[in-house]
Amino acid sequence: MASTLRSAIRCTNGSRASFTTSTRVASASRRCLSSRALSQPCRTPNPNLRNAIKLQPSNFNFPTRQLSTVASDPKAVALEIPVFQFKDILPHGELPPTKTLKVNIDGQPFVFDNVFLRDACTCNTCVDPSTQQKLFTTSDIPIDIYPRRARVSDGRLKIEWSHRLTKSAIPENLKSDYHWSFYSGEFLKNSATPIASVKSNMSDFRRIYWDKKIMEKEVFWIEYEDYMKNEVALAKALRHLSFYGLIFIRNVPDGREVDQVPGLAERIGNLKRTFYGDTWTVKSIPKSKNIAYTSLDLGLHMDLLYFESPPGLQFLHCVENTVTGGESYFADAMRAAFMIQATSPTVFDTLTRFPVNFHYHNDAKHYRFSRPIVVMKNPSENYHPQLGIDHINWAPPFQAPFTMDNTGAMVSKSTHWRKFLKGMGQLNDQFENPANQYEYLLKEGDCVVFFNRRVLHARRGFDAQSGKRRLTGGYVDIDAFESACRVLAERHPDEGRQDTTGFEYLTEHAKDFGYTQWS
Incomplete structure (x- = not known):
């Protein structure tokens, strides 16, 4: 007999032992x-x-x-x-x-x-x-x-x-x-394997990229009572939010006397306190310290990018809205970035490296942080590294002057500057294309919830003399959202497999993420 065995050996004593397990x-x-x-x-x-x-x-x-x-x-x-x-x-x-x-x-x-x-x-x-x-x-x-x-x-x-x-x-x-x-x-x-590790730890959520046509078909509404009291309905809402980055809650109680945002937010996680407070009110005021508190047209942007850790989720509850104008509109920034990644990879690579300065310097406060427009996932968090966009940074109203590029060269001497500008222009063209924007006029009792690091939000200008417009907002960190998703996925695993109210995580093909929807 050969001294080296080349096959698996079953050692027994004449009978088979047995057990039940989920893997081999x-x-x-x-x-x-x-x-x-x-x-x-x-x-x-x-x-x-x-x-x-x-x-x-x-x-x-x-x-x-x-x-x-x-x-x-x-x-x-x-x-x-x-x-x-x-x-x-x-x-x-x-x-x-x-x-x-x-x-x-x-x-x-x-x-x-x-x-x-x-x-x-x-x-x-x-x-x-x-x-x-x-x-x-x-x-x-x-x-x-x-x-x-x-x-x-x-x-x-x-x-x-x-x-x-x-x-x-x-x-x-x-x-x-x-x-x-x-x-x-x-x-x-x-x-x-990396795939099994990512899926088992739920460290990467399936995303579906969208434009106006897709969102008009897939827009998700949930009743306030279901959101607050029905865990299965909440699981379905958060699952949709993880896919698209945008949902709406209707029939939220009057917020003029009692702020409703804390209760809405805390169904997912703790409110993130900023220098605006736990929550904040958006309305037109004279000599505002923030463009949001005016009646001017407020272009597509993300909030608080001058923070080291900007919030992941934003809630906006419409308390009053009787003005002429003031429509809200949204755009999927990740879809735009993916299109550039697919068509101009070298330009896209520059967008992942070139630093943009963001700041808030007003009202005895001076916040500042630099970050690239596109941030990729860590390979350990995503098994499609070439497709793993983690988040986007876009906030023109809070953009500070450029200083240096990613190599440390001053912008005026940078060999990457022009390529960066090309990519930034391509992104902006995608954002501003009406075919990529979903527009909705918030009504009293509506609340919109969206990913602050993925979905750009904006507001048309309005006539401040024509009525009242008042929104209440708040933030929740993305960690709290992902924690809530994991907990609900553990509680409702069967719903996820049946593609109803549970959660789905990564599958083995990029098309299942919606990565190819743009084509």
């Missing part, structure tokens, strides 16, 4: 196993398996279910740990030192670093069961740690580690001198 897992290290290391006679392998080998007994007593388990439930998927590539199994079933553990998931091999696996342990010694917070630092793990034993039972991969932590918030409660960690098949599967 098999693991082994990079080394090879000598046939003399096994003592348990193995069941004759399935003749349909390629390179199947039947092992003979040896003198070493290897523990039953040490390396494999077979699921009897046809709906469950088997976990197996093939033992090939271990050079030797040491006495008492101990595995030789390795830096990694190879795991087969649904028949596909994946390699996991030992320190990564030890760091991911969620037992009560490693993660406090009450606070759900980690009790050690990654650097407390010895760099040469390896599995002494690896088993599959009860639907989980179990590893006995060779080393203790160098330090922990509470002493390790060990029945022996070694720590055991347990990993579900679902965790291993979600940790195996």
Whole structure:
């Protein structure tokens, strides 16, 4: 018999062990196993398996279910740990030192670093069961740690580690001198590929880009009572908001006596306090300190880009509106940026690098921040890196004079300046094209909610003498919105799969994001 095995081996004692789990897992290290290391006679392998080998007994007593388990439930998927590539199994079933553990998931091999696996342990010694917070630092793990034993039972991969932590918030409660960690098949599967990792952590939301025609068809309205009291209806609204970045709430109670924005906002998260207060009122006033508080035409823009962390969501509740004019209109800035990315990639690249200065210097306040117009997602948050636009920065009313380019050269000497201007002009053409704008005259009792880092908002000029126009606004950070989405997705997973009231996250094709809707 050859001393090196080339196939997965099922170790049994004459009967099959079974469990139910949601994924298929098999693991082994990079080394090879000598046939003399096994003592348990193995069941004759399935003749349909390629390179199947039947092992003979040896003198070493290897523990039953040490390396494999077979699921009897046809709906469950088997976990197996093939033992090939271990050079030797040491006495008492101990595995030789390795830096990694190879795991087969649904028949596909994946390699996991030992320190990564030890760091991911969620037992009560490693993660406090009450606070759900980690009790050690990654650097407390010895760099040469390896599995002494690896088993599959009860639907989980179990590893006995060779080393203790160098330090922990509470002493390790060990029945022996070694720590055991347990990993579900679902965790291993979600940790195996970038796509699975992003989807399982819900760190990237599906987006559907829109123009006037699409939004007129897809515009979403929810009744105030449903928004405030019906969690399933709220889940549907937030799902649509994650797709399009824009929704409307109707029949909001009168806000002249009682501000309704805090209650609306806090269905998603805490209000973000700024120097305008927790909420603020938009109306025309003499000698205004902000162009929004005039009756002038207010072009497409985003709010508070001169902050280090601008708000993610904006609420605008129409309290009164009897003036002539003053229509609100919106545009999907990400759609415009994507079109440039698809048609002029070098110009688009400049838009992701060239800094634009934003400031607010008035009323004894001086805020300032520089950022590029287009900001891309971190690759770890998006598995379409070439398409991963995270947010846009566009606020002409609050734009300060340019200073330097992304290389540190003064703008007047920059070799990138003209290309940046070309890209900025192309973006503006997209924004100002009426075919890309959705316009609506807010009525009393309406509230619009939109992504401040994606959807541009604007207002037509109005006749301040013709009546009253008063809006109340507030902000919520994007982190709070994403948290609410994750919680509702966990509570209503079936609705998401049925494409009704739940949430959808990334799929494997860019077209499913709406990335190709512009064509």
